[in-house]
Amino acid sequence: MVQALIFDVFGTCVDWRSSVAREVAADLPRVDALAFADAWRGEYQPAMERIRAADRGYVPLDVLHLENLHRVADRIGVIAPDSLNAAWEKLDPWPDVVEGLKHLKQSxxxxxxSNGSIALMTRLAKYGRLPWDCILGADIARDYKPKPEVYLAAxxxxxxxxxxxxxxxxxxDDLMAARDAGLRTGFVARPTEYGPEQQADLQPEADWDIVASDFVALAAEVNGR
Structure with missing residues (x-):
């Protein structure tokens, strides 16, 4: 029986795009906030890949986010305050998340x-009232998903x-890597994570152990087993 559930956070548990755009609009009112949020997020995988490929030693995602913030700001010719990096600690949970997590936590x-640091995940949990039992992820493994070490370290x-x-x-792709490492898998689609024109991850692409419409449905299925 499954004893623990571990969760991707950005996109799965929280709406990073709208939340980051809100903070960008407050600090950089003259830029297209959604486009800036998308561009900032677009630097996420390339920055981590340098670490996954051992071209750079491990640094927490907070550092990469700050570097990426200034890379995007420089590209469009604006000056972004370092404080804007805290936008990633103020991401709104999807409406079903807190209720579903509370039901799961009962059993x-x-x-x-997450690829987020312990510091980032802790502050995000405080902000979004995410009732985690503990914080796992990249900081524990000193590497980034989808490397198997991250799942196995958890x-x-x-x-x-x-x-x-x-x-x-x-x-x-996150679930495929987890399954390859021997974990069970649960898929919950977030079809607007990247906005109304999202094209990827609209449906399960493999026979995952559970496919649920939201976290409340996920909790009902897990708790019923």
């Missing part, structure tokens, strides 16, 4: 398995075999 261990920290841990994500 299972729940924790983020299982090890919980003293559970991978087969008793379920990775929950709105991203098929």
């Amino acid at each position: 299972r261990i729940i924790a983020p398995c 299982c090890s920290a919980l003293d559970l075999p991978p087969g008793q841990v379920m990775m929950v994500a709105a991203h098929n």
Whole structure:
């Protein structure tokens, strides 16, 4: 039986795009806030890939976010304050998330398995009232998803075999990597994560252990097993 569920956070648990755009609009009122948020997020994977490829030693995502903030600002010719980096700590949960997590917490261990740092995830949990039992993810593994070490480090920290841990994500590639590492998998689509024109991850692309419409439905299925 699944004893713990670990969660992707950006996109799966929280609406990063609208939330970051809100903070950008407040600090940089003359720029297209949504376009800026998209461009900032667009630097996310390339920055982590340099670490995954061992071209750079591990640094927390907070550092990468700040570097990426200034890279995007320089590209469009504006000056962004360092304080804007805290936008990633103020991301609104999707409407079903807190309720679903509370139901899951009654019977299972729940924790983020995010590329976000422990500091970022802790502040985000405070902001969004996400009721985690603990914080897991990149800082524990000193590497970034989808490297298998990240998923396995979370299982090890919980003293559970991978087969008793379920990775929950709105991203098929995240779940594929988790399954390859031996974890169970749960898919919850977030079809507007990247806005109304999103084209990827609109549906499950494999036979995941659970496919649920939202976190409340996920909790009902997990708790019913």
